[in-house]
Amino acid sequence: MTHAILLLLHLLSATFWVGGMAVMHFAVRPSAVAVLEPPLRLPLMAQTLSRFFAGVSVAIVLLLASGLGMVWLAGGFARVHWGVHAMLALGLVMMAVFLHIRFAPYPRLLRAVAGREWPVAAAQLNTIRMLVELNLALGVVVFALAIVGRAW
Template identity: 70%
Template sequence: MNLLISSLLCVHLLAAAFWVGGMATMHFAVRPAAVAVLEPPLRLPFMAAALERFLGWVGGAIVLLLLTGFAMVAMAGGFARVHWSVHAMLALGLVMMAMYGHIRFAGFPKLARFVASRDWPAAGKALATIRMLVAINLALGVLVFVIAVVGRVL
């Protein structure tokens, strides 16, 4: 493997690890900790602020994933020449990106509006919906990592 392909793969894996690891951190650590120590008038603005920052960084990670992924496929000779696992990772990645888009451009703005108007019950419901979508995306992201590692030998 030459330096360019290795560098592309490194950036690709770092972007994927950031996205999936960030979802795991938000889902299993940040939100439960916020629930344990903060009342809704503090917790919901905190979670909205954390999500806003995270979603912005994930947008950048997605751009890097697409650029590096398509570059590696092109360098391999196109989709006709890559392993089935690459097709599976792309398909799952596109589903994950669509879900991210829904969270970022539909779910999060709704959460932000409810937080701004201090409608805590509605904000809580909006956050619960986002949490469910993040859990699904997290599971898909873990599956992508499994396919990346185990799929190559199948």
């Protein structure tokens, strides 16, 4: 039962993070660009990211705790499939990218929005968009490893 609960937490957290990036990238941002001018769009996106990043922070803690818990239950890293090692490595890269977004371009976006510096805010949001594209691609690879990794 413990493994099942850890796996549920792990999958829900990964789905929230990767699915949230997909929604932000493919739905929210393009829709905001289509209907809102920068003085409305950029504060909306900053506020939306604020809420999303809070959830991602919780998801990361749950991903690490549940993943390490499942590895521990399996007998340690020496006893798990190589795909688990690959998922952890990619997950750590994703976490580093998220931390960079959260503590570099995101605060600059917030400062630019507060100062109504729309070109600066747009540039920071574009940087975030490119980094989210990277993390989204990595997240898809992690899901692929989780699903078909054992077949390799």
